[in-house]
Amino acid sequence: MKDDWQLRLIQLLSVPGMMLAFYLHLFHEGVLIVGCKVGSIFDCGSVSGPGAQYASIGPVPVAFIGLVGYAVIFLLTWLRDWDSPLMDYLPEIMVAVTGFAFLFSFGLTILEAVVIHAFCQYCVVSAVLVVILFGLALSYWRGVKAEGA
Numbered sequence: 001m002k003d004d005w006q007l008r009l010i011q012l013l014s015v016p017g018m019m020l021a022f023y024l025h026l027f028h029e030g031v032l033i034v035g036c037k038v039g040s041i042f043d044c045g046s047v048s049g050p051g052a053q054y055a056s057i058g059p060v061p062v063a064f065i066g067l068v069g070y071a072v073i074f075l076l077t078w079l080r081d082w083d084s085p086l087m088d089y090l091p092e093i094m095v096a097v098t099g100f101a102f103l104f105s106f107g108l109t110i111l112e113a114v115v116i117h118a119f120c121q122y123c124v125v126s127a128v129l130v131v132i133l134f135g136l137a138l139s140y141w142r143g144v145k146a147e148g149a
Contacts, residue, residue, distance in 0.1 A: 008077070011074060020126050048120045
């Protein structure tokens with residue numbers, strides 16, 4: 001594809017996503033304390049803190065899942081540079097991976113709103129990043145399809 005600006009932007013935005021997820025993972029593990037506004041509707045501790053009921057899926061912290069997800073998205077953007085055999089399917093793979101991340105983040109945000117009754121401001125930023133990544137992946141996919149038509 002001649003113009004793959006969407007992939008480069010996805011690559012760029014996945015870096016702060018990884019940093020944010022790593023930060024939240026360290027918070028979940030009790031390694032550091034996050035600066036989070038407590039009160040009203042924001043309470044990072046009850047959403048993603050060490051003792052938070054919904055901060056893990058089994059033994060795996062949600063923040064770690066996010067870290068892996070952002071890392072996978074970041075690595076996928078390099079497939080074009082590696083001239084990988086998967087390059088033919090890269091638009092579909094990007095839509096599938098970012099689409100899964102979108103649905104996962106959407107589910108977690110609903111959980112925050114309906115069950116926990118509190119939001120983690122960092123989790124909200126991550127969810128917004130995922131929405132942007134998904135939109136960029138869809139734009140990339142449409143561009144590749146239009147170019148091939």
